[in-house]
Amino acid sequence: MKTGTILITGGTGLLGKGMGETAPKGVKILSLHQRDYAVEDDRAKHIVLDIRDKAKVDQLFASHDFDAVVHAAGIASVDYVERHYAESLESNLVGTLNVTSASRRAGCHFVYISTNAVFDGRSAPYAESAALNPVNKYGRLKAECERLVQETLKDYAIVRPILMYGWNHPVCRPNPATWILEKLMRGEAIQLVDDVFENPLYNIQCGEALWQIVRRRLSGTFHLAGRDVVNRVELGRQIAKTFGLDAGLIRPVTSKAFPDIASRPPNTSFVTRRMEKELGVKPIALEEGLGHMKAHARVKT
Numbered sequence: 427m428k429t430g431t432i433l434i435t436g437g438t439g440l441l442g443k444g445m446g447e448t449a450p451k452g453v454k455i456l457s458l459h460q461r462d463y464a465v466e467d468d469r470a471k472h473i474v475l476d477i478r479d480k481a482k483v484d485q486l487f488a489s490h491d492f493d494a495v496v497h498a499a500g501i502a503s504v505d506y507v508e509r510h511y512a513e514s515l516e517s518n519l520v521g522t523l524n525v526t527s528a529s530r531r532a533g534c535h536f537v538y539i540s541t542n543a544v545f546d547g548r549s550a551p552y553a554e555s556a557a558l559n560p561v562n563k564y565g566r567l568k569a570e571c572e573r574l575v576q577e578t579l580k581d582y583a584i585v586r587p588i589l590m591y592g593w594n595h596p597v598c599r600p601n602p603a604t605w606i607l608e609k610l611m612r613g614e615a616i617q618l619v620d621d622v623f624e625n626p627l628y629n630i631q632c633g634e635a636l637w638q639i640v641r642r643r644l645s646g647t648f649h650l651a652g653r654d655v656v657n658r659v660e661l662g663r664q665i666a667k668t669f670g671l672d673a674g675l676i677r678p679v680t681s682k683a684f685p686d687i688a689s690r691p692p693n694t695s696f697v698t699r700r701m702e703k704e705l706g707v708k709p710i711a712l713e714e715g716l717g718h719m720k721a722h723a724r725v726k727t
C-alpha cells in the first residue's frame with residue numbers, strides 16, 4: 427500500500443468523516459473545507475480553502491505531492507442548489523474544474539464523488555452503466571461534473587454514493603438519520619414521505635469502499651449503497667426502533683405534501699454488485715448501520 431498524501435476536498439462532510447474514521451494506518455490525509463472553523467482531528471490535517479479560488483487551488487497543488495484526490499467538496503443540499511443556482515454552479519462546477527485541472531497537471535489519481543441524483547428514479551435498481559437523466563438542478567450539475575471528469579482526465583474513478591447516514595461532524599449539516607433522531611428525541615411529530623426509495627449507505631461503509639478505490643488506484647464507476655431499499659417512513663421507523671423512540675410521532679405523507687422543494691426521483695436504489703465483488707465491501711442492513719451508530723453515539727439517547 428502507498429503511504430503518500432491523499433487530498434480530500436470537503437473532508438469535514440459526512441463522507442469525509444466516514445473516510446477519516448476508516449483511514450488505513452500510515453496514510454496522510456490533507457482535508458479542506460470552506461468555512462472558517464477549526465477541526466480537532468488526529469487522523470487528518472485540515473485547512474480552509476475555497477475551491478472556487480483557482481489561484482489558491484493551484485498553490486495547494488504546487489506545495490504538495492498528492493497521490494490521490496477524493497473530490498467531495500461542493501453544495502450537496504438538493505434544495506439549496508435549486509434555490510441558489512448561481513452560487514452552486516461556482517462551487518460545484520467551477521470548483522470541480524479548478525480541482526480537476528490541478529489534478530491533471532499533477533498527474534494524481536482522481537476520485538470524483540457523484541450521486542444517485544443523476545438518475546430519474548423510474549427504472550430502479552440502477553447499475554453503473556445506466557443512462558443518466560437527472561430531474562433536478564443538483565443532479566444536472568453532478569452529471570455535468572461527471573462529464574467534465576470523463577472528458578478531461580485519464581486516471582479517474584467516479585463514485586456514486588446514495589443517501590448517506592451516520593454521525594456527521596457537528597459543524598456540518600445534519601443528514602436524514604441525525605435529523606429524524608433529533609426530532610424524535612425532542613418528542614416532535616414529523617412528516618416523512620413514503621414515495622421516495624433508496625438503499626441508504628452508512629458513511630463508514632462509504633469510507634471503507636473509497637479506501638479500496640484509492641489504495642488500489644481503481645478506475646471506472648462505482649455505486650455505493652446499503653442492503654435495504656426503504657422509503658423515508660421506513661427509515662424513520664427503523665431509527666425509532668433502534669434508538670427506542672416513539673415511532674408514533676412519524677406521519678407518513680407523499681411528496682405532494684412538500685410542493686416547494688426540488689423534485690426527487692422516486693426510486694434511485696442501486697445495484698451493489700461492483701461494490702461487493704470488486705471492492706470487497708458487503709452492503710450492510712439498515713438495522714446494522716443504525717445499531718453501529720447507536721453503539722458509537724455522540725449524544726445520549
Ligand SMILES: NC(=O)c1ccc[n+]([C@@H]2O[C@H](COP(=O)([O-])OP(=O)(O)OC[C@H]3O[C@@H](n4cnc5c(N)ncnc54)[C@H](OP(=O)(O)O)[C@@H]3O)[C@@H](O)[C@H]2O)c1
Binds near residue numbers: 478
Ligand atoms: N450526503 C449524502 O447523502 C450524499 C449522497 C450522494 C452523494 N453525495 C455527494 O458526496 C459528497 C459529499 O457530501 P457530504 O454529504 O459529505 O457533504 P456535506 O456534509 O454537505 O459537506 C460538504 C463539504 O464540502 C465543503 N465545501 C462546500 N463548498 C466548498 C467550497 N466552495 N470550497 C471548499 N469546500 C467546500 C464543506 O465545507 P464547509 O463545511 O466549510 O462548508 C464540507 O466540508 C458531495 O459531493 C455530495 O454531492 C452525498
